Amino acid sequence: xxxxxKQQLARETTKDKPGMTVGLxxxxxxxxxxxxxxxxxxxxxxxxxMTEAALRRRFEGEPRVRIALECGTHSPWVSRLLKTLGHQxxxxxxxxxxxxxxxxxKNDRNDAELLAxxxxxxxxxxxxxxxxxxxxQQDLNLIQVRSTLVxxxxxxxxxxxxxxxxAGSRLPACSTxxxxxxxxxxxxxxxxAAATPLIQQMALLNQQIDAMDGQIEKLNKKYPEIGLLRTxxxxxxxxxxxYVLTLDRPDGASNRSAGALLGLRPRQSQSGxxxxxxxxxxTGDSYLRSLLVQSAQYILGRFGPDSALRRWGLKLAASGGKxxxxxxxxxxxxxxxxxLHSMWRSGRSFQPFPQSQAVVAMA
Numbered sequence: 001x002x003x004x005x006k007q008q009l010a011r012e013t014t015k016d017k018p019g020m021t022v023g024l025x026x027x028x029x030x031x032x033x034x035x036x037x038x039x040x041x042x043x044x045x046x047x048x049x050m051t052e053a054a055l056r057r058r059f060e061g062e063p064r065v066r067i068a069l070e071c072g073t074h075s076p077w078v079s080r081l082l083k084t085l086g087h088q089x090x091x092x093x094x095x096x097x098x099x100x101x102x103x104x105x106k107n108d109r110n111d112a113e114l115l116a117x118x119x120x121x122x123x124x125x126x127x128x129x130x131x132x133x134x135x136x137q138q139d140l141n142l143i144q145v146r147s148t149l150v151x152x153x154x155x156x157x158x159x160x161x162x163x164x165x166x167a168g169s170r171l172p173a174c175s176t177x178x179x180x181x182x183x184x185x186x187x188x189x190x191x192x193a194a195a196t197p198l199i200q201q202m203a204l205l206n207q208q209i210d211a212m213d214g215q216i217e218k219l220n221k222k223y224p225e226i227g228l229l230r231t232x233x234x235x236x237x238x239x240x241x242x243y244v245l246t247l248d249r250p251d252g253a254s255n256r257s258a259g260a261l262l263g264l265r266p267r268q269s270q271s272g273x274x275x276x277x278x279x280x281x282x283t284g285d286s287y288l289r290s291l292l293v294q295s296a297q298y299i300l301g302r303f304g305p306d307s308a309l310r311r312w313g314l315k316l317a318a319s320g321g322k323x324x325x326x327x328x329x330x331x332x333x334x335x336x337x338x339x340l341h342s343m344w345r346s347g348r349s350f351q352p353f354p355q356s357q358a359v360v361a362m363a
Contacts, residue, residue: 017066018088023116024069025108026050026078033058034112035065040120045109050074052081059085068119068126070094070111076131090119092126095283132248139219140245143238146212147287153205160198167191177206216241225250229340231350233305234298239291243340246288250344258341259334262289280330289333296332300325307352309335 020043023034027050035044048054059067059082066088069075079089092115094101100114118125132140157176164171164187171179171186180203187195219241220227229240247258259265262285267278282289298304300313309332317328343350 018064020063020065021116021120022065022067023112023114023119024067024078025112025115026069026072026074027108028074032108032112034109034116036116036120040117042113045112047108052077055081056085059087062087064088066090066119066123068092068115068123070097070100070115071129076137079131080134090123090126090128091131092118093129096127097125130248132245136245136248139222140242142212142215143242143245144287146209146216146238149205149209149212153202153209156198156202156205160195160202163191163195163198164188176202180206213237225344228343228347228349232295232336232340232343233307233350234295235336235340239295240340242288242291243337244344246285247341247344250341256338259337262292262337264289264292264330264334264337292333292336293329296329296336299332299336300329305352308354309339 019038021036021040023036025032029050030047031050032047033045034042037043048058055078059065062085064086067082068090069078070092071094075091079091082089097118099118100106100111103110103114115126131137153176157179160179160183161171164183167188167190169186169188172182174182180199183195183199187199216237220230220237223241223244225244226237226240229235229243230237235243247261260281261283263281263283265281267281296313299307299310300317304310312335313328313332316331317324320327339350
């Protein structure tokens with residue numbers, strides 16, 4: 001994805017490069033900016049309130065400029081606003097700019113100037129990213145809020161079990177969804193006053209999560225590719241919807257780079273003859289990565305249906321020693337990310353045992 005974005009950005013910036021460049025360091029309440037002319041000399045510096053009105057007062061009606069800003073909480077709506085005002089916007093990936101993030105003289109003023117200088121010289125130095133469309137972002141917000149509710153429910157379930165265990169009793173082994181019903185009869189009378197609020201909140205969270213599951217289920221009509229990805233065992237509506245809405249479009253990355261994009265590829269530290277084996281990078285969206293790991297656990301688990309992917313993962317787990325199972329889960333999750341991306345691009349449903357290209361050509 002990064003390579004394609006850089007190529008598109010390079011073509012765009014070489015054809016129509018504005019004369020002035022602005023570095024905009026976004027803050028929660030105030031933002032600092034630095035304006036450079038064509039000779040990369042500082043023309044203006046200052047700060048403004050982090051509001052739409054303030055941004056409009058500063059940039060609306062002004063000649064078209066190139067504006068560089070870091071990816072963060074405010075960057076989606078700020079970049080969309082500045083684009084509607086007619087400016088060229090570059091959203092930088094802060095992970096890949098150590099000159100800014102690891103600077104010994106880091107402050108908002110210096111960050112704004114460095115962003116401007118990088119953007120004026122070569123925008124590819126900023127490892128630019130593209131925010132998804134507003135409609136897709138709103139649908140993705142639904143999945144992210146559901147994740148927050150599920151984490152809150154899990155935290156309350158653990159607190160309730162710990163509370164009962166500290167009194168010498170135990171709650172029955174059951175799913176988190178059914179725990180509020182089964183816990184009422186199992187909680188000791190002495191703990192009723194303390195446990196009741198937790199049980200009531202868990203029951204309420206169950207209702208809210210069920211309602212959100214119904215809304216996520218309806219996304220199939222809006223995005224037909226979600227139904228296609230759900231043909232893979234272990235990939236339910238939440239996993240498929242999160243995959244489609246997070247990656248945004250299938251042509252943004254190659255099939256092979258999908259795993260690396262989600263942080264499932266081992267880090268590289270090769271130098272000369274030295275090429276040590278390292279852990280996965282864990283870059284990209286952490287929630288989607290955790291969902292793919294859960295799907296991989298199901299594929300390799302006792303209820304996973306037979307498939308080429310399952311056989312490959314089990315073989316890898318058997319030959320990996322003590323940590324073989326954990327490594328196999330991550331490897332299957334990476335293969336699953338690549339498989340889902342390939343299905344999305346080709347429009348083909350899941351095949352447990354796909355035929356080789358040579359056999360398909362002969363047929």
